[in-house]
Amino acid sequence: MIGEPEIDGGWATASGAEGAAEALPGEPGREGVRGARRPWLWALGGMVAASAVWAGTLAVQERFPDVPRLDYRHSSDLCKEFELKTIGQAAGRKFEGRQSAEGVHLAQDWSYCTVSTQYVEGTMMYGAQLLVELHKKGDPEAEFATGAGTDPATRLDLDERQEVQGLGDRAVLDRYYAHGGSRLMVLDGGAVFTLTVQWFNARDEEPAGIDENAMDAAMIEDMRALMAKLER
Template sequence: MIGEPEIDGGWETASGADGTAEALPGGRELEREHVRGTRGPWLWALAGVVASSAVWAGALAVQESFLPDVPRLGYRHSPDLCKEFDLKTVSQAAGREFEGRQSGAGMFLAQDWSYCTVSTQYEDGAMMYGAELLVELHKKGDPAPEFATGPGTDPATRMDTDEREEVPGLGDRAVLDRQYARDGTRLMVLDGGAVFTLTVQWFHVREAAAVDGNVPAGTIDENAMHAAMIEDMRTLMTKLKR
C-alpha cells in the first residue's frame, strides 16, 4: 500500500517548486512536458483557422443568397434539346406524329439557351401541326420581372392577354396564352432562372372538294391540346432537372 510520503513524493516529482517538470531517469518526463507545451498553441491556432473558415463560408453563403443577380438554376443545359423533347401527349391529342426535328443551342456568360422545332408531314385533307420549344437558363439577371411580357420573335405573332390563364402547380409561375400566332397556343413556365416556352400551332388544311373553300378538313379539341402541352412540359422539366 502506498503511504502518504510516497504520494507526496509523487506530486513533487511531477511538478517542482517553480511549476516546471523535473526530469525522470531517461528524460521521459521532460520530453512529455515539452511535447505538451508545443502542442497547445498549434491546437488553438488550428481551432482559430477552422472557426474563421466556417465564419467566412457562412458569410459567403448569406451574401450569395441575397445577391439579386444570381437566380436559382435547378436545370441543366441540353445542347440537343430535340433529344429531350418528347411530345407524346401532344401527339396523342393531335392524332399525328411529329417529325422533321431541328435544334439549336448557345452558351454565353449571362444565359444558356436551346430550342427544338418539330412538325407533322403534309397530308392532303389533314390538319398540320407545328411545335417549338425554347429553354432559357438565365445565369445573371432575374427573368421574373419580364416573364411573359413580350409577344415573341414571330412578326405575325398576335396575343390576346384576356385569354391568358395561370397554370397552377408548374414551376414558380406558368401562363397559357390560348390565342397566339394565328391558330396556336403558347405555354410559358418560369422556375427560378429558367424559362420554358412551348408553342403549338395547327393549320386547317382545306378539302379540295369544299364548295366555298372555307370548310376546315378537321377540328381540334383545344382543351385537350392545352392539357397535353402542360403534361409534356412537366415531363420535360423533370427530365432536365439537376
C-alpha cells in the same frame, strides 16, 4: 468533449518522432505545453478559414443580388429531350422533322427545338416550338410572359390568359388571335420554358375540329415531363 482529452492525456502526450522532437533535454514540461496548444491553434485556424469562406459568400451575394436559382441543366440537343407524347396523341399525328439549336453564354444558356407533322393534303398540320432559357445573372421574373409577339399571325390574346397551377413558380397559357395555336410559358427560378403549338389546315382553310382544351392539357403534361427530365 473538452474534458475527455485532458483526462486521458490526448492533448498532453507526444509519441513517436513528434514526441522526440518536442521533448527537448533540459526543458521539463515543454512536451505537455506544446501538446495542449496545437489543437486550439488548429481549431482557431479552422474558424478563421470558415469565416473567410462565409464572408466571401456574403460578398458574392451582395455583388450579384439578382442571381436566380437554377435547378435545370442545359441541353445541347433539346429535340432529343422533348418527346411530345401527349401532344402527338391529342393531335393524332406523329411529329418529325426535328431541328435543334443552342447557345452558351456568360449571362444565359438557351436551347431550342422545332418539330412538325408531315404534310398530307386535306389534313390538319401541326408545328411545335420549344425554347428553354437558363438565366445565370439577371432574374427573369420581372419580364416573364410580357409582350404579345411581333408576328400578326401569331399575336397572343393576353385578355384570355390562363394561369396554370402546380407547374414551376408560375405558368401561363395564352391563345393566338389568328390561326389555331397556344403558348405555354413556365418560370421556375432562373429557368424559362416556352412551348408553342400551332395547327392549320393544309388547304389554307380555317382549322376546325380541334379540341383546344385537350391540346392545352397535353402541352402541360409534356412540359411537366420535360422539366423533370432536365432537372438536376
